[in-house]
Amino acid sequence: MPSEKVTEADVRHVAYLSRLEFNADEIQRFTHDLNNILLYVDKLAELDTSAVEPTSHSLKMQNVFRDDEVRASLTNEQALANAPEREGPFFKVPQIIQEP
Amino acid sequence: MELEPVIGFEVHSELKTKTKVFCGCKNAFGDPPNTNVCPVCLGMPGVLPVLNRRAFELALRTAIALHCEISERTTFDRKNYYYPDLPKNYQISQQYAVLGRRGYLEIEINGQTRRVGINNVHLEEDAGKNVHPETAGARYSLVDLNRAGVPLLEIVSEPDIRSRDEAEAYMHGLRSLLQYCDASDCKMQEGSLRYELNISMRRPGDPLPDYRVEVKNLASMKSVLRALDYEIRRQTRLLEEGRKPARETALWDDAAGETRTMRSKEGAQDYRYFPEPDLVEVHIDRAWMERARAELPELQHQRCKRFVEQLGLPEYDARILTQSRPLADYFEAAVRLHNNPKAISNWIMTELLRVLGEEVEPDDLKVRPSHLARLVGMIDSGAISGKIAKQVFPDMLETGRMPDEIVREKGLVQISDTSALESVVAEVIAENPDVAEDYRAGKDKALGRLVGQAMKKTRGQANPQLLNELLRKTLRGE
Numbered sequence: 163m164p165s166e167k168v169t170e171a172d173v174r175h176v177a178y179l180s181r182l183e184f185n186a187d188e189i190q191r192f193t194h195d196l197n198n199i200l201l202y203v204d205k206l207a208e209l210d211t212s213a214v215e216p217t218s219h220s221l222k223m224q225n226v227f228r229d230d231e232v233r234a235s236l237t238n239e240q241a242l243a244n245a246p247e248r249e250g251p252f253f254k255v256p257q258i259i260q261e262p
Numbered sequence: 263m264e265l266e267p268v269i270g271f272e273v274h275s276e277l278k279t280k281t282k283v284f285c286g287c288k289n290a291f292g293d294p295p296n297t298n299v300c301p302v303c304l305g306m307p308g309v310l311p312v313l314n315r316r317a318f319e320l321a322l323r324t325a326i327a328l329h330c331e332i333s334e335r336t337t338f339d340r341k342n343y344y345y346p347d348l349p350k351n352y353q354i355s356q357q358y359a360v361l362g363r364r365g366y367l368e369i370e371i372n373g374q375t376r377r378v379g380i381n382n383v384h385l386e387e388d389a390g391k392n393v394h395p396e397t398a399g400a401r402y403s404l405v406d407l408n409r410a411g412v413p414l415l416e417i418v419s420e421p422d423i424r425s426r427d428e429a430e431a432y433m434h435g436l437r438s439l440l441q442y443c444d445a446s447d448c449k450m451q452e453g454s455l456r457y458e459l460n461i462s463m464r465r466p467g468d469p470l471p472d473y474r475v476e477v478k479n480l481a482s483m484k485s486v487l488r489a490l491d492y493e494i495r496r497q498t499r500l501l502e503e504g505r506k507p508a509r510e511t512a513l514w515d516d517a518a519g520e521t522r523t524m525r526s527k528e529g530a531q532d533y534r535y536f537p538e539p540d541l542v543e544v545h546i547d548r549a550w551m552e553r554a555r556a557e558l559p560e561l562q563h564q565r566c567k568r569f570v571e572q573l574g575l576p577e578y579d580a581r582i583l584t585q586s587r588p589l590a591d592y593f594e595a596a597v598r599l600h601n602n603p604k605a606i607s608n609w610i611m612t613e614l615l616r617v618l619g620e621e622v623e624p625d626d627l628k629v630r631p632s633h634l635a636r637l638v639g640m641i642d643s644g645a646i647s648g649k650i651a652k653q654v655f656p657d658m659l660e661t662g663r664m665p666d667e668i669v670r671e672k673g674l675v676q677i678s679d680t681s682a683l684e685s686v687v688a689e690v691i692a693e694n695p696d697v698a699e700d701y702r703a704g705k706d707k708a709l710g711r712l713v714g715q716a717m718k719k720t721r722g723q724a725n726p727q728l729l730n731e732l733l734r735k736t737l738r739g740e
């Protein structure tokens with residue numbers, strides 16, 4: 163068994179970045195699961211890909227554009243229809259403390 | 263200890279398109295909140311972005327004008343972070359195969375040309391806007407997503423700038439280039455051009471410092487320069503005390519005139535970029551590059567040269583007039599209506615530049631090129647004197663009325679009628695016998711005093727050439 167790639171600290175960090183909250187049991191379980199997934203990916207890494215161009219996309223397609231022409235937007239009412247909270251024409255969100 | 267600043271810029275510029283970068287919503291400033299939005303730019307599940315060709319072409323054009331190496335194959339990536347103005351929780355940007363790299367912008371400092379390196383130019387989408395509620399003490403924020411998805415060009419410079427003056431020249435130069443490329447309208451007050459600064463201090467010749475302070479929230483060029491002055495002072499003081507400034511991101515507080523450290527959480531800068539699976543690659547082949555180069559608009563130095571060679575303007579005038587494209591366009595529009603480039607240039611340089619600035623663009627002026635052309639035309643035809651023109655101009659600026667109308671209304675038409683001036687001349691000579699005698703005795707300067715008196719009597723409306731001629735003739739007894 164190779165040494166662990168993902169530590170519990172990594173899982174907590176990724177959870178924070180994803181704004182997810184886990185209890186200690188879950189952290190343990192995800193650490194285990196993620197390590198297994200990475201082991202599986204290691205298997206793929208055995209393939210020699212030195213002669214393969216890096217791909218960012220599975221589609222053999224490029225240069226897909228649209229023309230710069232205005233299309234109808236939603237109305238303000240439609241745009242806000244699913245908002246948990248609104249005020250006038252705006253989405254209402256918890257107070258923002260600081261810029262990203 | 264002699265220290266020099268090491269300065270770099272990240273500039274965000276909204277591109278001048280009709281629609282957003284990945285959907286067909288209008289790209290417009292000032293519309294009612296949340297009306298230029300659709301499922302794509304609201305980040306609804308299952309929607310797909312499609313790249314706006316015009317936005318990509320404007321980005322490519324700008325990268326070429328900045329002498330960048332253009333990627334034959336360019337891709338988009340997701341930059342992940344959480345913020346209420348970012349509905350998808352990621353921004354579509356470019357990280358791994360950006361549009362342009364290793365370019366430069368030429369700036370001029372004390373008559374010397376310098377190159378500021380451009381690290382990269384890439385295309386991304388703007389975020390929405392957070393609005394603070396009007397209710398005092400409200401503990402929430404409001405969000406308007408009209409701006410979310412507006413095409414944004416990011417231009418990242420190398421830390422090649424070494425003084426406040428160079429920083430200023432860089433900002434002006436980049437703004438001018440974006441305007442000449444017709445890529446952005448560069449209105450800082452509307453947020454279509456935004457600067458971020460990074461700065462550190464070192465002894466000249468030393469390697470780049472291992473810290474730097476990034477400054478955000480700079481709403482105008484003036485704020486950038488103030489923030490720069492502040493950081494240069496603050497960091498110099500720390501270094502002189504033997505302390506090292508911290509590597510940090512700070513917000514500029516314009517009212518307080520100081521930078522404030524942003525509280526940053528551990529890992530907050532971890533954007534976990536990965537390729538955007540919903541957008542395919544863009545390949546730029548030779549034919550496309552050649553077409554893009556051929557379609558590059560006339561840039562500042564080319565226009566400056568043309569103003570000198572074709573319109574006969576002095577180099578100095580041409581350079582000032584071409585510093586901003588709207589101003590150069592204004593000038594040329596006036597010259598097309600009245601072919602006296604030098605006189606029109608003089609009016610722009612003396613009267614218009616006084617009112618133009620960061621806040622006031624030529625397009626905002628009530629005096630249009632047609633008004634200015636008419637005014638210079640009236641001087642050239644002898645209908646009014648330059649002096650009267652100067653009297654009329656403030657009214658034109660204020661009201662946007664044609665000069666003819668103001669001249670007529672105020673009764674300022676130039677007196678070019680010999681008989682009307684003859685009586686004035688006679689009066690002036692009779693009232694100033696000593697001065698007249700001086701002139702007859704050979705003191706040519708005395709004539710100026712008599713002209714002055716006559717001008718006063720006609721409230722500046724006498725045609726000066728005619729007045730001169732009449733006085734001379736009468737005094738010589740011709």
Ligand SMILES: [Zn+2]
Nearest residue numbers: 285287300303
């Ligand atoms: Zn949209």
